[in-house]
Amino acid sequence: MTLADFLREELDLTGTHLGCEQGVCGACTVHVDGRTARSCILLAVHVDGAEVTTIEGIAGDGPLTAVQQGLWEKHGMQCGFCTSGFVMTITELLALHPEPTEEEILDALGGNLCRCTGYTKIVEAVHEAARLASGARSEGRAA
Amino acid sequence: MSARVGTAKLVGQAVKRREDPRLLRGGGRYVADIKLPGLLHAAVLRSQVAFARIAKLDVERARSDRRARLVLTAAELPEGTAPLPCIDVMPDTKPAHQPVLARDIVRYVGEPIAIVVAESRHDAEDLLERIAVEYDELEPVMDPERAMEPDAPLLHEGLGSNVINTLSQSVGDVAQAFAQAAHVYSERIRVQRYHAMPMETRGVVADWDEGAGRLILFSSTQFPHILKSLLSGVLGLPEHRLRVVAPDVGGGFGVKCEFYPEEVVVPLASMRLKRPVKWIEDRYEHFVSASHAREQIHDMEVAVDADGIIVGLRDQITTNNGAYLHTLAITPTSIASAILPGPYRIANYSAVGTSVLTNKVPLAVYRGAGHPQAVFAMERMMDLIAADLGIDPAELRQRNFIQPDELPFDRGTEIVLAGKVVYDSGDYPECLRRALDLIGYSDARREQARAREEGRYIGIGIGCYVEETAIGPYESATVRIEPSGHLLVYTGSSPHGQGHVTAFSQICADEFGVGLDDVTVIHGDTDLVRHGVGTFASRSGPIGGSAVRQAAAIVREKCLKLASHLLEVSTEDLELADGQVSVIGAPGRLLSLAELAAKAAPPNPLPEGLTHDLEATEHFEVPGIAFAYATHVAVVEVDVETGMVTPLRYGVVHDSGTLINPLIVDGQVQGGVVQGLGGTLLEELVYDDSGQPLNASFLDYLIPAIGNVPRIEVAHMETPTPLNPTGMKGAGEGGAVGSPAALVNAVEDALRGLGVKIRSTPVSPEALLSLINEARAAR
Numbered sequence: 001m002t003l004a005d006f007l008r009e010e011l012d013l014t015g016t017h018l019g020c021e022q023g024v025c026g027a028c029t030v031h032v033d034g035r036t037a038r039s040c041i042l043l044a045v046h047v048d049g050a051e052v053t054t055i056e057g058i059a060g061d062g063p064l065t066a067v068q069q070g071l072w073e074k075h076g077m078q079c080g081f082c083t084s085g086f087v088m089t090i091t092e093l094l095a096l097h098p099e100p101t102e103e104e105i106l107d108a109l110g111g112n113l114c115r116c117t118g119y120t121k122i123v124e125a126v127h128e129a130a131r132l133a134s135g136a137r138s139e140g141r142a143a
Numbered sequence: 144m145s146a147r148v149g150t151a152k153l154v155g156q157a158v159k160r161r162e163d164p165r166l167l168r169g170g171g172r173y174v175a176d177i178k179l180p181g182l183l184h185a186a187v188l189r190s191q192v193a194f195a196r197i198a199k200l201d202v203e204r205a206r207s208d209r210r211a212r213l214v215l216t217a218a219e220l221p222e223g224t225a226p227l228p229c230i231d232v233m234p235d236t237k238p239a240h241q242p243v244l245a246r247d248i249v250r251y252v253g254e255p256i257a258i259v260v261a262e263s264r265h266d267a268e269d270l271l272e273r274i275a276v277e278y279d280e281l282e283p284v285m286d287p288e289r290a291m292e293p294d295a296p297l298l299h300e301g302l303g304s305n306v307i308n309t310l311s312q313s314v315g316d317v318a319q320a321f322a323q324a325a326h327v328y329s330e331r332i333r334v335q336r337y338h339a340m341p342m343e344t345r346g347v348v349a350d351w352d353e354g355a356g357r358l359i360l361f362s363s364t365q366f367p368h369i370l371k372s373l374l375s376g377v378l379g380l381p382e383h384r385l386r387v388v389a390p391d392v393g394g395g396f397g398v399k400c401e402f403y404p405e406e407v408v409v410p411l412a413s414m415r416l417k418r419p420v421k422w423i424e425d426r427y428e429h430f431v432s433a434s435h436a437r438e439q440i441h442d443m444e445v446a447v448d449a450d451g452i453i454v455g456l457r458d459q460i461t462t463n464n465g466a467y468l469h470t471l472a473i474t475p476t477s478i479a480s481a482i483l484p485g486p487y488r489i490a491n492y493s494a495v496g497t498s499v500l501t502n503k504v505p506l507a508v509y510r511g512a513g514h515p516q517a518v519f520a521m522e523r524m525m526d527l528i529a530a531d532l533g534i535d536p537a538e539l540r541q542r543n544f545i546q547p548d549e550l551p552f553d554r555g556t557e558i559v560l561a562g563k564v565v566y567d568s569g570d571y572p573e574c575l576r577r578a579l580d581l582i583g584y585s586d587a588r589r590e591q592a593r594a595r596e597e598g599r600y601i602g603i604g605i606g607c608y609v610e611e612t613a614i615g616p617y618e619s620a621t622v623r624i625e626p627s628g629h630l631l632v633y634t635g636s637s638p639h640g641q642g643h644v645t646a647f648s649q650i651c652a653d654e655f656g657v658g659l660d661d662v663t664v665i666h667g668d669t670d671l672v673r674h675g676v677g678t679f680a681s682r683s684g685p686i687g688g689s690a691v692r693q694a695a696a697i698v699r700e701k702c703l704k705l706a707s708h709l710l711e712v713s714t715e716d717l718e719l720a721d722g723q724v725s726v727i728g729a730p731g732r733l734l735s736l737a738e739l740a741a742k743a744a745p746p747n748p749l750p751e752g753l754t755h756d757l758e759a760t761e762h763f764e765v766p767g768i769a770f771a772y773a774t775h776v777a778v779v780e781v782d783v784e785t786g787m788v789t790p791l792r793y794g795v796v797h798d799s800g801t802l803i804n805p806l807i808v809d810g811q812v813q814g815g816v817v818q819g820l821g822g823t824l825l826e827e828l829v830y831d832d833s834g835q836p837l838n839a840s841f842l843d844y845l846i847p848a849i850g851n852v853p854r855i856e857v858a859h860m861e862t863p864t865p866l867n868p869t870g871m872k873g874a875g876e877g878g879a880v881g882s883p884a885a886l887v888n889a890v891e892d893a894l895r896g897l898g899v900k901i902r903s904t905p906v907s908p909e910a911l912l913s914l915i916n917e918a919r920a921a922r
Contacts, residue, residue, distance in 0.1 A: 008175075008176075012178070013169070014169070014172070014173075014175075014176035015168070015169015015170065015171070016169070017173070017175075017342075017343070017393070018175065019342045019343070019344075019426070020426040020840070020841050021425060021426060022426065022840060022841060022842065024840075024841035024842060025342065025841055027342060054169065055168065055169035056168065056169045058168075058169075059167075059168055064164060064167060064168070068164075068167040068168070071163070071167060072159055072160070072163045072164065072167060073159060075159065075160065075806045075807065075809070075810050077163060077166060077167070078394075078640030078641065078642070078810055078814065079341070079342070079343070079391075079392065079393045079394045079639055079640030080162070080163075080166030080167075080171045080391065080393065080640070081171070081173065081341075081342040081343045081393030081394060082342045082393075083166055083167060084169050087167065105849075106849050106850045107850075109849045110848050110849055110850050111848075112848075112849070113342065113841070113846060113848060114342065114849075115340060115341055115342050115394050115396070115814075115818070115846065116341075116342075116394055116640045116810075116814045117810060117813065117814050117817075118810075118813035118814040118815070118816055118817030118818075118847075118852060118855060118878070119813075119817065119847075119849045119852050120813045120852075120854050120855045121809075121810060121813065122849070123849070123854070
């Protein structure tokens with residue numbers, strides 16, 4: 001059983017979506033031990049003992065994260081089907097590069113396909129998320 | 144009740160979407176996410192050959208397997224199960240309808256032959272392998288021109304021909320125009336077969352309730368009400384025993400405003416088993432069974448006077464419709480034939496459009512539906528003419544534009560289902576001027592010249608178009624005020640990413656002076672929304688929105704009338720603002736919407752002329768087509784060694800009338816542009832001569848990724864339409880309409896002087912290198 005099927009069918013975590021089941025589109029992206037992975041081409045047994053985070057775990061019951069807020073502010077989503085995957089990938093990107101360049105963004109997101117937005121607003125959303133996250137960090141430091 | 148800050152209207156503001164927080168948290172509920180007790184899973188056996196008689200279909204090894212709950216073939220379908228209908232038939236359309244399951248003959252790779260139901264999808268797929276099919280293969284025909292030859296294989300014996308429809312448009316005196324022309328240009332322009340390819344594939348969950356004698360069908364669809372109606376017809380089940388629900392839908396773009404075989408057989412399976420049955424399409428299936436799009440040839444002739452004014456236009460359009468008529472089969476040919484002359488005056492025009500069957504997946508509508516092909520053809524001709532006559536391409540267009548004071552302008556053509564083409568309002572010359580400003584045209588030309596000196600090839604391309612939007616026949620809305628004061632809006636529109644919930648909340652909230660959170664928009668469920676048409680053809684903003692506005696206006700009147708009765712004051716002395724009705728000049732005397740709604744509920748006595756509940760339903764009917772329009776400008780760089788095209792910059796000046804939410808409209812335009820870019824540079828559904836699809840996966844069919852696209856700048860003009868109370872036109876498709884033209888014009892412009900003429904898409908690196916090398920050899 002793939003990790004994606006395990007999450008969706010056994011754990012009822014349906015926020016992770018299946019766009020191709022071939023590892024191309026990135027809609028199924030989750031975090032395994034803090035790094036992005038394509039759950040549609042991972043077998044569930046492969047993550048035995050690992051920590052897996054899905055879209056549901058990004059904000060949990062709390063407020064939307066900076067990444068989610070950025071996508072919301074900038075209209076970086078339309079039908080929402082690819083969105084979970086983008087949130088996971090952008091979250092990893094900003095953890096590694098808090099102030100990513102345009103090139104770093106295009107490089108990191110090259111494996112997440114979107115058919116609705118045309119990507120312009122997703123790129124804007126990443127910059128906004130970076131801005132929000134850095135603002136929150138400053139506030140945190142000031143507190 | 145949330146307080147309104149000031150009296151600022153929400154309509155026109157770039158408010159962020161109400162849909163998003165739930166989706167961002169992974170709370171979307173797409174059809175694949177639906178789980179019901181006792182759910183079974185289906186898999187579909189599909190033809191592996193393009194054209195064959197089914198010599199043997201033996202399902203016994205599957206059916207007798209203990210894992211099988213049901214196996215259905217055509218032989219087991221109920222007597223009287225009709226074939227799939229086509230809803231845009233014209234008088235000449237031949238009945239090449241697809242059976243729900245293939246009986247004796249298969250006509251395309253991917254055609255459904257049988258359905259297997261088991262406890263899991265894995266089991267169902269395993270059971271497919273236990274079905275034995277023997278094909279007596281027939282010679283397939285893949286090319287529409289070959290299909291029209293007298294000795295071509297016949298897709299449907301009884302029809303005598305592979306031509307399933309011929310239509311024509313005729314305006315003025317084309318023969319005379321051509322006879323008197325200074326120059327005549329003729330070209331064959333080809334658009335390839337490609338695909339809407341939403342990120343979510345199709346899927347259905349059918350749940351037959353034996354006790355109630357009712358079926359609930361969840362489907363990833365764009366038009367639940369039409370689906371219900373069509374399903375009722377095919378199953379012979381009255382509509383009141385059907386409920387169709389569109390859950391969250393992950394993109395549609397036209398491929399989901401189609402009525403598919405799976406939407407019949409999965410319900411039949413559920414009815415047979417008396418258990419819910421789910422079928423989710425996988426990506427391979429989507430490639431070989433969800434409607435294909437675009438494939439069309441334009442044999443154009445343009446007659447031009449000495450100043451480049453087009454005096455006559457002729458077009459022979461040939462559309463490869465695949466193996467059957469799908470739901471909206473004729474529309475791409477009809478639209479292309481009707482709007483080809485675009486924003487140009489062209490007094491003399493004729494076109495013939497032929498829809499032809501071949502052994503490919505049936506073709507239907509995809510974002511633009513005929514516009515992209517026609518605009519590509521016309522705009523290519525404009526640039527070819529401009530180059531030949533030595534006129535700047537923008538200048539040539541300006542010379543030919545219909546001027547704003549000539550609108551409304553009767554094109555003299557008609558579109559099936561939609562009606563007469565009469566351009567309602569707009570300013571095409573101004574739009575082009577602004578688009579050139581947006582991109583910095585003069586600077587771009589200088590940059591182009593500098594780059595050439597450095598041996599780099601940069602090009603600028605323009606695409607101008609006029610586009611049918613906001614088609615009828617109507618859209619419905621019900622607005623109701625709850626006793627809590629909350630506003631409910633029921634709409635027949637069926638969004639799949641376009642933000643209707645937000646847009647319609649803005650419209651409704653403005654009518655009552657309340658906040659967005661005081662409105663709930665309900666859609667997609669035929670039990671909750673009695674009548675509806677759906678979301679396609681760029682209609683929901685203008686038509687759905689107009690219905691909401693009109694229904695809300697009637698409810699406003701009811702509020703005033705009831706308040707007048709309760710406050711014993713004439714309605715002239717009342718105003719409704721900020722969620723309450725108050726007496727003008729007497730600030731303490733007021734009634735909130737909640738109080739009014741409570742007083743309007745049964746069994747409260749009401750004055751003459753008012754019925755219970757503050758509710759109204761409107762079916763906004765469309766008096767005529769509203770025509771959005773735009774100018775796209777692309778700047779690209781071409782690598783002549785590799786044939787790679789890199790889009791550098793892209794700008795659109797877009798006029799879809801009054802805007803409800805500019806943020807949403809920008810998103811629609813940008814998304815459309817990138818789909819058009821995909822279809823221009825990257826995407827093609829390739830078949831071999833035996834009818835096998837060669838690239839039915841994302842590994843080989845490349846849709847644009849983030850690195851393939853430039854930033855897309857969008858600026859708006861807002862010329863309202865007189866055709867609806869909001870002044871809105873549709874905005875959902877235009878991005879895909881202008882982009883192939885602008886991009887290819889830019890590529891050819893980059894290679895100006897090398898003798899390269901591009902007449903077809905996709906402009907893949909191989910195709911472009913081929914053209915470049917041919918041109919080199921010819922010099």
